[in-house]
Structures are given as C-alpha cells and as structure tokens.
Amino acid sequence: MGPDDDGVAGITGDRLPDERRIEGELTDHTNPGGALWALASAGPQLRESAALAADAGLGVLADEGRPRALVVAGVGTAARTGDILATVAGPRCPVPVLGHRSAGVPGWVGAADVVLAVSASGRSPEALAAAEAAARRGARLVAIGAPDSELQAVAERARAPYVAVPRRAPARLSLWALTIPVLMAGRELGLVPLAEADIAETAKRLDEDAERCRVGADSYVNPAKELALNIAGSIPVVWGSSPLAGVAARRFGDMLAANARYPVVSGELGEVGRGRVGLLDGVFGSLAEGRRDIFADEDEDALTRLRVVLMRDDGLDGDDTAPKPDTRRADAVAKIAERRGVRFDVVPAEGGCALERLASLIAVADFASVYLALAHGLDPMRVPAVSEMKDEAVGGE
Numbered sequence: 001m002g003p004d005d006d007g008v009a010g011i012t013g014d015r016l017p018d019e020r021r022i023e024g025e026l027t028d029h030t031n032p033g034g035a036l037w038a039l040a041s042a043g044p045q046l047r048e049s050a051a052l053a054a055d056a057g058l059g060v061l062a063d064e065g066r067p068r069a070l071v072v073a074g075v076g077t078a079a080r081t082g083d084i085l086a087t088v089a090g091p092r093c094p095v096p097v098l099g100h101r102s103a104g105v106p107g108w109v110g111a112a113d114v115v116l117a118v119s120a121s122g123r124s125p126e127a128l129a130a131a132e133a134a135a136r137r138g139a140r141l142v143a144i145g146a147p148d149s150e151l152q153a154v155a156e157r158a159r160a161p162y163v164a165v166p167r168r169a170p171a172r173l174s175l176w177a178l179t180i181p182v183l184m185a186g187r188e189l190g191l192v193p194l195a196e197a198d199i200a201e202t203a204k205r206l207d208e209d210a211e212r213c214r215v216g217a218d219s220y221v222n223p224a225k226e227l228a229l230n231i232a233g234s235i236p237v238v239w240g241s242s243p244l245a246g247v248a249a250r251r252f253g254d255m256l257a258a259n260a261r262y263p264v265v266s267g268e269l270g271e272v273g274r275g276r277v278g279l280l281d282g283v284f285g286s287l288a289e290g291r292r293d294i295f296a297d298e299d300e301d302a303l304t305r306l307r308v309v310l311m312r313d314d315g316l317d318g319d320d321t322a323p324k325p326d327t328r329r330a331d332a333v334a335k336i337a338e339r340r341g342v343r344f345d346v347v348p349a350e351g352g353c354a355l356e357r358l359a360s361l362i363a364v365a366d367f368a369s370v371y372l373a374l375a376h377g378l379d380p381m382r383v384p385a386v387s388e389m390k391d392e393a394v395g396g397e
Contacts, residue, residue, distance in 0.1 A: 035259070035370045035380040036215060038169035042363065043206035046176040049165055050199055053181040056163045061114065061140060061188040066095060068112035070191065072182060073100045073130030077171040078118035080254070081182040083247045088183060088354045089192045097191065103129035111138035114189060116182055120171035122149020131155060144181045170381060172258055175251070175362070176206065183355070198353040205356050209363035223347075224367030227309070230345050231262070231372060234307035235284055237276075238266040238365075239333065242325035244354060245313040246270070248347075248361035252309070255369035259380035262372070269329040277333065279306060286340035308337050308344035311361050316352065 072082030082099035089097055100106060103126050105115055115134035119127035122145035131151060134141045135158035143155040147164035155162035163181040167174065180199070186192035212223060219225035238253055240246035246268025253266030265276060279285055284306045310333060315325045337344045347364055349357035373380040 034169065035173060035373075036367070038173035039363075039366050039370060040210040040214070041168075042176050042210065042359075042366075043203040045174065046180055046199070046203045046206060049163075049177040049180040050184065052165060053163050053184040056181070057161045058142065058163075058181075058185050058188045060161065061142065061185060062190070064140065066190055067114040067140065069096045069098060069109075070114045070116065070186065070189065071098050071100050071105055071109060071130075071134075072116045072118060073105060073134075074118035074127045075101050075124060077120065077175055077254075078124065078127065078178060080175065080247070080251055081118055081179045082116075083250070084179050084355075084358065085182050085186050085192065087244045087247050087358065088194065089186060090354065093191050095191060097186070100126075100130060102126060104133045105130050105137070105139070109134065109137055109139050114140045114142070114185075116185055117141065117143045117145075117151060117154075118178055118182065119145040119149075119151050120165070120167055120174055120178060122146035122151040124151075127151055128154060131158070131160075134158075135160070142181075142185050144178060172255060173366075173381075175366075176359075194355065195353075198355050201352060202356045202359045205351055205359050206363055209360065209367075213364060213367040223364050225371050227345055227347070227364065227368040228371035228375065230343070231256075231307050231309070231368070232375065234305055234343075236262060236264045236266075236309055237279060237306050238264060238309045238311065240268045240311040240313070241327060241330035242313040242315070243268060243270070244325075244358055245311040245349060245361060248311045248313075248349075248358060248365065249309075251362055252311070252365040252369065255366055256372070258383055258386065259369040259378075260372040260376065261378060261383075269333065277336065280308075280337055280340050280342050282306075285342050306342050308333070308342060309365075310334065310344060310346045311349070311365075312346050313349035313357055313361070316357075 072085060074081070079099050079101050082097065086097040109115065115130060117127040117131035117134070127145065128150055131141055131143050131154045141155065141158050141160035143151050143160060144163045144165060145151040146167045152162050152164060165177045165181065171178070183192055183194055187194045219229055236256055238249045240249035249266045249268065253264045256262040256264045265279065267276065281287065284304060310330060312330055313325055314327055334344060347361055350360040351357040370380050
C-alpha cells in the first residue's frame with residue numbers, strides 16, 4: 001500500500017480504532033445500512049447501468065453530429081460523473097466538457113450544445129433546472145436518474161432520452177451506476193474512446209477489488225483496511241499525481257468527509273504543488289514533532305498529524321491517446337514528506353485503459369472510507385448533518 005509497514009502503530013486505545021476493533025466490528029458481518037454491500041456490487045452496478053443505457057436510445061445523439069460543447073449538470077456524485085467523463089475523454093477531446101454545479105445552465109448554452117442532467121434521486125433542483133433550461137433553449141438533452149422521478153417527467157416532456165437507473169443506495173455509493181450512462185452518451189457523440197472491452201475490463205476490475213477488500217480479508221492482505229488503519233486519527237491529505245488520479249483524490253475526499261466524517265484536503269498535484277504542499281511544514285506536519293514534550297503524558301500530548309495519501313497514475317506505456325503523466329511531482333512529494341517525518345501511503349493505478357485505472361484507485365479508497373467509518377462506530381449510510389442540510393435547503397440530491 002505504501003512505504004509505511006507499521007500497521008497499527010500509534011493507533012490504540014479507546015479514542016482511536018485499532019485493528020482489533022476493526023476486525024471485531026466487521027467479522028460478524030455487521031454492515032450498517034448496506035454500505036459495504038453497495039460498494040461490493042460496483043461491478044454489477046456498472047454492467048446493469050451499461051445495459052440500461054444501451055436500451056435508452058442514446059444513438060439519437062449522433063444524428064446531429066458533434067456538439068459545440070457538452071455540459072454535465074448535477075451536484076455531489078452527479079458532478080463527479082462529469083469529472084470522470086472529462087478525464088477519460090482526455091486532453092485530446094475535440095469539444096469542451098464542462099461541469100455545471102448550480103441551477104440552470106450557463107448562459108451561452110443553446111441548440112449547438114448537449115446537456116446531460118444527472119441526479120441519482122431524480123429530484124435534484126440543480127439537475128431539474130438544468131434539464132428544463134436545456135429544453136427551453138433547444139439544446140440536446142439526456143437525463144439520468146431514478147425511475148418514475150421528476151427528472152424523467154421533464155425528459156419525457158422534452159422527448160429526450162432518459163436512462164432510468166434504479167436507486168439502491170445513496171448517490172455516493174452508486175457512482176458507477178451514474179457514470180456509465182454519462183460515458184456512453186459521450187461515446188455516441190464521438191468524444192470518448194470507450195470500447196466495450198474497456199467497460200467489461202473495468203467491471204471485472206471492480207469485482208476483483210471487491211474481493212480483495214472484502215470484510216473477511218485481514219488487513220495485511222486487504223488494502224482498504226490497511227489504508228483505513230493508517231489514516232485513523234490523522235488529517236488526511238489526498239493528492240493525485242495526474243488529472244486522472246486527481247479525480248480519484250477528490251472522490252476520496254468526498255467519501256472520507258461523508259462516510260467517516262474526517263476533515264480532508266484533496267486535489268491534484270499539478271494544482272496544489274505550489275501552495276498546499278506547504279502543509280508539510282505546518283503545525284500538523286513537521287512542526288508537530290518539534291512541539292512534542294517528551295516529559296508529557298502520552299495521551300495528553302497526542303498531536304493530530306497529517307497523513308499524505310498519494311493516488312499515483314503513471315499512465316500506460318505505448319498509449320498514444322494521451323500524454324504520459326509527469327511523475328516528477330509525485331516523486332518529489334514522497335521525498336519531501338519522508339524528510340519531514342510525515343507518513344504517507346501510495347495507492348497505485350492499475351489497468352489497461354483510463355477507465356479501469358481510475359476504477360482501481362476509486363475502489364480501494366471507497367472501501368477504506370467505509371471501514372474507517374465503521375471502526376469509529378459510524379453508519380456511513382446515514383449522515384445526519386447531510387439530511388438536515390437537505391431539509392433546511394428544501395429538497396436536493
């Protein structure tokens with residue numbers, strides 16, 4: 001998993017989870033709300049969603065040719081589907097792929113553009129407003145969400161394709177069910193070089209990672225449990241070494257915040273390398289060691305430290321569809337952290353295409369966020385603050 005092999009060093013006592021507590025919480029197959037089951041079903045989710053998208057009539061998108069721009073409208077996990085589309089399409093995508101995270105659509109959207117409105121519940125105000133605005137302006141529309149929802153009704157009135165994705169878990173645990181229709185729409189428009197083999201191999205990768213990260217696997221062979229144990233009690237700093245890995249890093253930040261309720265800093269090294277890397281010299285980084293009083297009681301002197309998680313994507317040899325990622329920043333961050341005594345983990349991307357490599361990074365991190373939540377006695381399926389926010393804001397994803 002990473003350069004640290006000390007397992008549960010420093011993670012003991014009642015205040016923080018240790019390996020025994022994680023094993024005790026999970027070996028009896030307790031699974032509050034089905035979070036682990038939802039993650040383990042990512043491969044089947046992907047296959048089912050691909051079949052639903054294939055039956056939804058997305059082929060009509062190709063009839064009017066390539067759009068001027070593609071807008072993916074939605075919030076939360078729905079917005080991440082747009083990030084995934086953009087990174088899988090790569091820098092050679094012939095048109096802009098833009099995410100829109102507020103109500104309506106950008107002012108310039110018109111008949112030459114395509115809008116994908118995405119909402120797991122089918123009732124997100126942002127997605128609904130985007131679909132309605134796209135229809136009014138004559139833009140081509142595709143909507144993706146729950147069956148028999150308000151979003152489906154809007155799509156039907158606009159005579160637009162609708163991919164009805166069954167909702168069996170919260171949106172954040174249904175990433176692949178929402179993402180595949182977005183990618184397949186991009187493929188119909190000629191924006192994404194996505195072969196059927198890529199979809200099949202990505203689903204297989206998710207199956208394999210679910211097996212590796214299963215509840216019954218001990219932490220020394222389960223990369224998700226190991227990562228959860230390493231992060232426990234720290235402030236995670238999650239950085240991606242490339243644009244693709246940056247998407248995975250931001251996704252991990254979302255999942256740690258929602259599932260485990262951990263504060264987290266996340267981003268791509270290209271955007272954080274000139275500023276946020278300074279965190280390593282701060283009071284939770286190298287300065288924390290200097291503040292330690294060797295005569296103080298260990299419990300009283302416990303200092304929260306940074307823990308760097310590096311999502312590393314070195315690209316594929318011989319892949320001429322995208323430039324090879326620059327690994328120099330990733331190498332430099334590892335050295336800088338090591339010099340300062342800041343512990344770090346490396347999660348490597350694996351697979352033969354961009355989508356599979358991205359899935360390999362996301363799968364392990366998703367499981368780790370749930371294991372960390374369960375070890376703290378939290379139910380990752382129920383986040384009271386999120387529910388209260390939705391109630392206060394009236395509706396939402």
